[in-house]
Amino acid sequence: MNTDKIRQDIRGLSDGKIFLNNAGSSLMPSVVVDSMINYLQQEEQLGGYEVADRNAKHLEEFYDETATLIHSKPSNIAFATSATEAYTMALSSIVFKEGDVIITTADDYISNQITFIFLQKKMNIRVIRMKNLQDYELDLDDLEILIKKYNPKLVAVTHIPTNSGLIQNVEGVGKICRQYDILYLVDACQSVGQMVVDVQKIGCDFLTATGRKFMRGPRGTGFLYVSDKLLEQNYAPLLLDMRGAKWSAFDDYELFDSAKRFEHWELSYASLLGFTEALKYANTIGMNHIEEYNKKLSQTLRSNLQNSGFHVWDLGNHLSSIITFSGPGGDLENIQKVLKENNIFFSVTYKNSALIDFTRKNISGIVRLSPHYFNTREEIETVSELLKQSLL
Structure with a gap:
């Protein structure tokens, strides 16, 4: 899978954004x-x-x-x-x-x-x-x-x-x-x-x-x-x-x-x-190649966030390319501020959209990042570092 070629097929990346809202509405080729x-x-x-x-x-x-x-x-x-x-x-x-x-x-x-x-x-x-x-x-x-x-x-x-x-x-x-x-x-x-x-x-x-x-x-x-x-x-x-x-x-x-x-x-x-x-x-491209690549991206991002002190709310033995998390004390505002300031696209979900799950987890909302196969590992590391620095 040629990520460079795939990215060249996306005019929406020409402004330097890091797009991590593919679970919402992705960028079209x-x-x-x-x-x-x-x-x-x-x-x-x-x-x-x-x-x-x-x-x-x-x-x-x-x-x-x-x-x-x-x-x-x-x-x-x-x-x-x-x-x-x-x-x-x-x-x-x-x-x-x-x-x-x-x-x-x-x-x-x-x-x-x-x-x-x-x-x-x-x-x-x-x-x-x-x-x-x-x-x-x-x-x-x-x-x-x-x-x-x-x-x-x-x-x-x-x-x-x-x-x-x-x-x-x-x-x-x-x-x-x-x-x-x-x-x-x-x-x-x-x-x-x-x-x-x-x-x-x-x-x-x-x-x-x-x-x-x-x-x-x-x-x-x-x-x-x-x-x-x-x-x-x-x-x-x-x-x-x-x-x-x-x-x-x-x-x-x-x-x-x-x-x-x-x-x-x-x-x-x-x-x-x-x-x-x-x-x-x-x-x-082949869905098997896409799945394999997505797993690596999501595992890296999820691990980086956990190691930086964020609370990751993805629970289960098999996890997807949707990463949900919050800051200390359930903070979402600081995360959103950092992501917006750095042209990183994301989504936020509140309790009324996941009433049973969020009641069970005792949270009021999460920030959602959803990388996809056109994202690079460098982008994942950049986002991880920016969020890590926001906690210091």
Whole structure:
């Protein structure tokens, strides 16, 4: 992996910034931006329909590249405008009844937690969170006990929480869900693009992801994976349009075979094309190389911060390229000041975005740094030293 060449492909680094907010919204390669501009310029001259027809083959590459990324088939992939849209489309395809149970985790993403609580209030669905072990790993024995006791309609797990570097054991959960034939939904919003994600190994029925984070695509993009089993069982979103079905009789329709049935007919093809280029970029480098490099960066940064006296809040046996920390006494203000003054891009998360986790940790917020494969080891050492000096 040629980091120098990769950095040359990012016009956003020309002003000397150190960009460490890839878990928020990363910097796009120039080929992503250029492809979108070119497509919009074509639409300006020819109109959207004509341009879509002329680029039909190129647009279909989105499904091939996404399938390559997560080890599935193109027919299992649907484009979405965000991970949240993909997630809600998946949920809308499940016929919930009053009293049904959803099993999730204490570390699921805030939007997912709110959605579950909404279903609980609106439809009297019961939401149960599986336990964590002392080392913060998921208690799979507890999950199995809960499945036997409640026969849940769905198990839903966020692969990597947005507020922590924890990597949850989605493969272990998948084995149990397959054993008991339970629907399984994985939010891979923070894992896709920073590490290898293999839906065959995970064994999920649905998987959702965004384009703007570690995938380095444009905002307004994402995807949904739907398993063959669910497609064969005619799972479809609550509200279909002509992208998802054929109008076969005055009062009937026939579902299309692929996961495209989860899309809407109208979408931004310029954005889809940009996301396709981001997928190609990652696939060309190879997710195994990206994951290996990211591990080294994140381990170095996390260790440097701990050794300098910061409190690092990433707990678990398997940690990702998201580093969350605070200063002595929980201080966040001084950290933010130093980072801003030195043109270092970061994010801050407060308790309302991770209510259970931060209550458990007895903290009110964290600073989040999320390095990626275009960052250099020199940048990591520079940031580490600047923060260390701020404590002296």
